[in-house]
Amino acid sequence: MNWHEIEQKDFMQVFERLPVTLVKGRGMYVRDDKGKRYLDFVAGIAVLSLGHCHPVLVKAINRQSHKLFHTSNLFYTTPQLKLARLLLKNSGMQRAFFANSGAEAVEGAVKLARRWGHINLNGAYEVISANNSFHGRTLSMVAATGQPKFQHPYEPLPTGFINVPFDDISAIKEATTEKTCAVLLEVIQGEGGVNIPQADYLEQVRQWCDEKNLLLILDEVQTGVGRCGTLFAYQQCGVIPDVIALAKGLAGGVPIGAILATEKASVFAKGEHGTTFGGNALACAASCAVLEYIIKHDLPTHARSMGELILGGLKKLQQEFPCIVDVRGKGLLLALQFNQDIAKDVALACLDMGLLVNNLKPNLLRFIPPLIVQPADINKALCILQKALYKITEQHC
Ligand SMILES: *Cc1c(COP(=O)(O)O)cnc(C)c1O
Numbered sequence: 039m040n041w042h043e044i045e046q047k048d049f050m051q052v053f054e055r056l057p058v059t060l061v062k063g064r065g066m067y068v069r070d071d072k073g074k075r076y077l078d079f080v081a082g083i084a085v086l087s088l089g090h091c092h093p094v095l096v097k098a099i100n101r102q103s104h105k106l107f108h109t110s111n112l113f114y115t116t117p118q119l120k121l122a123r124l125l126l127k128n129s130g131m132q133r134a135f136f137a138n139s140g141a142e143a144v145e146g147a148v149k150l151a152r153r154w155g156h157i158n159l160n161g162a163y164e165v166i167s168a169n170n171s172f173h174g175r176t177l178s179m180v181a182a183t184g185q186p187k188f189q190h191p192y193e194p195l196p197t198g199f200i201n202v203p204f205d206d207i208s209a210i211k212e213a214t215t216e217k218t219c220a221v222l223l224e225v226i227q228g229e230g231g232v233n234i235p236q237a238d239y240l241e242q243v244r245q246w247c248d249e250k251n252l253l254l255i256l257d258e259v260q261t262g263v264g265r266c267g268t269l270f271a272y273q274q275c276g277v278i279p280d281v282i283a284l285a286k287g288l289a290g291g292v293p294i295g296a297i298l299a300t301e302k303a304s305v306f307a308k309g310e311h312g313t314t315f316g317g318n319a320l321a322c323a324a325s326c327a328v329l330e331y332i333i334k335h336d337l338p339t340h341a342r343s344m345g346e347l348i349l350g351g352l353k354k355l356q357q358e359f360p361c362i363v364d365v366r367g368k369g370l371l372l373a374l375q376f377n378q379d380i381a382k383d384v385a386l387a388c389l390d391m392g393l394l395v396n397n398l399k400p401n402l403l404r405f406i407p408p409l410i411v412q413p414a415d416i417n418k419a420l421c422i423l424q425k426a427l428y429k430i431t432e433q434h435c
Contacts, residue, residue, distance in 0.1 A: 063090025098327030136317030140285035141174020143295030155219030172229030267342030
């Protein structure tokens with residue numbers, strides 16, 4: 039049996055995997071079990087902020103692993119205290135809570151919003167979220183995620199979530215009732231297809247939340263930690279949220295999640311929320327190293343200029359290939375959309391030529407490389423993508 043057959047036999051068949059077994063990586067590159075090298079424009083789904091096995095991250099994990107892995111939150115640890123300082127200082131938030139994943143961070147933020155509703159809004163508990171959003175796979179986050187394909191298999195869903203059209207302030211206003219306690223949004227919808235709202239959307243949502251005393255929760259699990267050209271994507275939108283959820287790129291590949299909130303919104307009392315692993319010393323040491331590196335080397339600014347380079351290249355490809363109907367993105371969260379369902383074929387052709395790209399939807403490719411990507415990597419990726427497009431469009435267009 040090969041690995042592919044073993045996976046088919048042993049695993050719950052929920053993942054659509056590309057046919058490669060990856061064994062090691064360094065920087066922008068990763069190798070499979072046959073020794074073939076791939077340029078990585080997926081980065082573990084926007085997780086590997088510093089690329090594969092960055093020496094700074096390896097060293098931090100190595101050091102911490104000789105000292106202390108885990109204590110639980112019955113005690114203080116210095117990596118966790120240090121990470122909270124670093125995040126709060128750079129986000130303008132005032133209090134932190136650490137979790138293990140994106141879903142867990144956003145779900146914790148929703149629990150915080152329910153406490154807010156209990157305390158300040160007469161027991162209001164409903165959270166308004168957007169169609170085409172993505173907030174994770176727990177049962178509640180599936181209810182928050184406004185995509186029927188994630189919801190239908192699990193009905194009846196937990197109550198208390200209202201999905202409304204994205205980038206439509208009047209839809210939020212119409213959905214608001216005396217039961218509403220919060221609005222939950224991504225700054226740019228990642229899994230939903232790299233959807234960027236109008237420039238003033240978040241400002242209008244902020245105003246509405248202020249008017250109604252609702253919490254504004256921004257899910258920056260994908261957009262945060264430098265990916266969109268600022269340390270947090272909301273910093274480009276002229277708003278300050280009440281609550282932020284972080285995960286993906288936060289520790290460069292080590293599982294972690296975080297909730298950050300303003301003093302006013304931090305209404306959890308002792309015992310009202312908790313976790314065994316969350317804020318684990320090893321994960322926090324990794325995250326400190328990643329964040330310090332990102333800040334010290336101003337990778338958000340780098341991400342912005344590299345993103346512009348990729349977007350420019352994709353726009354050139356759009357002129358060359360009429361089946362490309364849109365290219366869009368901010369920083370290093372980018373997408374290319376086709377007028378037909380050829381994204382998987384193109385991704386497989388890229389894979390064959392040594393480039394990992396994510397076929398997020400049947401008609402859409404997503405580019406989410408590590409923040410350390412360099413112009414030479416981009417030229418190479420665009421060159422492979424062009425060849426793949428020639429190959430596939432000859433067959434289809
Ligand atoms: C990936 C993602 C999540 C879920 O994160 P997990 O770590 O998979 O639970 C939540 N929100 C957004 C915006 C995401 O991109």
